[in-house]
Amino acid sequence: MTGLIALGFRAIDHGLLQGASLLVPARQRREWCREWYAEMWHVRQACAPGCGSPWRAERNVTAFCLGAFQDAWCLCRETQRNEVQSAPLHSSAGQCLFCLAAVLAVSYAFALLLPEVRAARDPLRYPVKSGLILLKDESPDSEAKPTIPFKQFRIWSAGKHRYFDGFAFYRISRQSVLAGAEEPSRWNVAESSSNLFALLGIPIRLARAEESLGGNSAEAILSYKVWKNEFGGDPGIIGSLISVGGVQTRIVGVAPERAWKLPGKPDAWLLKPDYAIPADAKGHVVAHLTHEGRSKMWADRVDVTVYNPDHTEQDFLGVAFDEQTPGPREIYWFSVLLALLALPAITSVSFGEFSVSSHKPPWPRRILRWAYLLAKLAVLLPIANFVSLDLAYGHASQHSSASEYAQLSVCFLICLFGIRWALLDQRQRCPVCLKRVVHPAQVGLASRTFLAWNGTELMCTGGHTLLHVPGLPTSWFATQRWLYLDASWDFLFVGPKAS
Amino acid sequence: MAPGANSEPKLSHTAAMILQAIHAGYVYGFSVMEMTGLPSGTVYPAMRRLERDELIRSHWEKQSIADAEQRPARKYYKLTAAGKSTLEASRKRYPLLERLIPSEEAKSV
Incomplete structure (x- = not known):
């Protein structure tokens, strides 16, 4: 075999290993490539003298390189399986904020594109001469x-x-x-x-x-x-x-x-x-x-x-006709206020921060938790504003009282149920890793509420916390409580704790 | 104690062969391939699964040794304690395993 053909085979083998390495996660790629190249050297050494035909030797080396694809593919499948198991609908805090930001971006884009909405939210409307x-x-x-x-x-x-x-x-x-x-x-x-x-x-x-x-x-x-x-x-x-x-x-x-x-x-x-x-x-x-x-x-x-x-x-x-009719901005703030007033009627405004023991997560984690709540609200409120403007003024050819009522209603409903969702979501997020607690388990009997504990327990998949939610609030167990799990619980969870 | 810690994992014949080969002193990927006759696409994924299950562990040899022998450094594999006990159980399940790949001690007898 000429040197040029051998060089060609080496290039193919190199390309195959590099191609297979792309299937391997980036953090492991270097290590895997190193092992494959080291092993390929041994395969080539072993095949070269004894294989009779140089074509056969090259075929063996190429077969080895093709095996790298199977190797990497196995890892891929395993990683995907783990991801499917560990990341179901209980999205991370980042994913949640990303979804909200996407909704905000879409509603804002509509507000910019619809001329009627643009006109309605224009703060510099032409003033009317007094009198x-x-x-x-x-x-x-x-x-x-x-x-x-x-x-x-x-x-x-x-x-x-x-x-x-x-x-x-x-x-x-x-x-x-x-x-x-x-x-x-x-x-x-x-x-x-x-x-x-x-x-x-x-x-x-x-x-x-x-x-x-x-x-x-x-x-x-x-x-x-x-x-x-x-x-x-x-x-x-x-x-x-x-x-x-x-x-x-x-x-x-x-x-x-x-x-x-x-x-x-x-x-x-x-x-x-x-x-x-x-x-x-x-x-x-x-x-x-x-x-x-x-x-x-x-x-x-x-x-x-x-x-x-x-x-x-x-x-x-x-x-x-220069009477002070409320503009979209005033209507928006009024509906936010109404939603805040109505909120206690549909959900508890507690943040569910109580702990079973005196243990509390470190300050940076607590600040992060609060920052997450504020970030959700900071995205939710503009969403309510833009969606209500889009729906109320998007079709209206003229600024009418019907549009104003529509804006008030839509904005109020989005604010009310949006803030309710933000609070419910917050109460079900692990204070350590901000992942939603999962696997609800009913504990106790409802008929024994006043004699023993009865309610639901949820687990953080990261292994940080266990959440106790009382089935029926009592004077001695009125609100949900977090149990911070120590190292003795580690064996239940796959992989090290993220904290 | 972790659940299932006292139950030995059941290995496939291929995985048991690889475990036996490593135990027998074929301590890097290509030597296992040579010994077992299995292709690379079978041996390497199996070895990675065995390592994930903590039945074997790996380490890179020193670069200086590889340089002295003018070859790339190898990644060596070794049975863990769990790997040894699993291999013992597998030998009972696959009695011909030891005869297919005799270990160093068996060879020296």
């Missing part, structure tokens, strides 16, 4: 229905008032809009008095000085959503013309995102001069209160009586 009220008819079904005719608005805005210093009008209708595309689309268009945005104090984005607001021709302000979706956020559309209901209208600006707090969800606002709005058109009226007018407010509401020219009276209700 603004929405005038409504006093009938109960006029919550979001436009009820005030434009001619009424004209009378109010033409007169001088003690309690009001400004009025604006708008009404929303579906209109066909042709904006560059061949096919017209249907938008919610708010026909409004030209002073609407000035009264609301909402600055118009991208408005140019030459595109004057309140002129004689119809002007349109786009909603942020339409500007992004229909025009790709192009700033160059300002000044261009679109057809709204067959009327050529100039785009003069874009409303800031989430600045609109009034009823309806307009895609665009048509700022029209007063003569261009029909007198009988019914819409919403926004009014701005003077300082004196604000003093008449009670619980963000004010009753308004209007004396008509025909000497009749008409009652309206003014509702402030």
Whole structure:
């Protein structure tokens, strides 16, 4: 056999042993490789002179190297068997935290991806100018229905008032809009008095000085959503013309995102001069209160009586829309508080730290145990926040009270049952190794509770502790107790103690 | 006392052969293979199981000895006390074992 072929065989043998070594756990690999290579040397020595054919010698060496795979495979199977036996559903503290962190990551990712959720949790929502009220008819079904005719608005805005210093009008209708595309689309268009945005104090984005607001021709302000979706956020559309209901209208600006707090969800606002709005058109009226007018407010509401020219009276209700409604953050903290208050009703808030003897685990272990509980809670609470936001606002097209109730309910339930689980889990974790105690064994008879001990005993698989849980709490054994196992128990457990 | 400590583990014929070979002075893997005629894929896993069960124990020879003989260092195996008593029990179970692999004492008689 030529030297080159022998070299080739040696490379194959080397490759086989290296390949087999990959099946061996890293910590044992070096030792195993050393033994295999040492043994292979002896195999080669033994085969070389007496095997007759060099091919046969190489075949024997290769057969030896293939045997290394069986050797390593046996170890693999044994390791897997041990892992299956020792790591069932009673996960380690690290695994538990990892799972919670994964849930948190998923819920946070949804909160980031869903635009409605992103909008709901945005702390910098556009502030509402103070002193603004929405005038409504006093009938109960006029919550979001436009009820005030434009001619009424004209009378109010033409007169001088003690309690009001400004009025604006708008009404929303579906209109066909042709904006560059061949096919017209249907938008919610708010026909409004030209002073609407000035009264609301909402600055118009991208408005140019030459595109004057309140002129004689119809002007349109786009909603942020339409500007992004229909025009790709192009700033160059300002000044261009679109057809709204067959009327050529100039785009003069874009409303800031989430600045609109009034009823309806307009895609665009048509700022029209007063003569261009029909007198009988019914819409919403926004009014701005003077300082004196604000003093008449009670619980963000004010009753308004209007004396008509025909000497009749008409009652309206003014509702402030800068009223302090709770945001998602306030709802979240409120539901956390509610859950903490309700917790003692569904579980014991004890941490089950009692020991049968005076023995206690060392300080670092106790600190680690507390840190584990705090870590669970620290991950659970944000999970409750993000999951409740995802569920409550993920589908909602608008920030509504139904969404708020949904957030409150979901967050409350997750907090309540999450904290309950965290406490139950904590009570069943060995104070030494933080593994869950397993193999529950019923001890004693329930009928003898008051004469002898009756309850469940659970064992730490690491051999550190035995947990006694009373079947029926008594005055002399009210809560669970830990028994710290000494060295005399070691023979029951496989492998050395992890502590 | 640990449960089962007084009961001897029952070995397969192969494991008993390997134990007997080590007892007979074939103290490293390849020599056991040669003596028993078993392939490496059988001998090594069996030896590791025997070591895990504390019937044999291993140690590496000194590198200086191996260097002097110009070969890699060997891993030697030796029977433990438990291994010896298990082998005794296995010999009763497999009477031909000792004749297949005679120990040093048997050879010298």
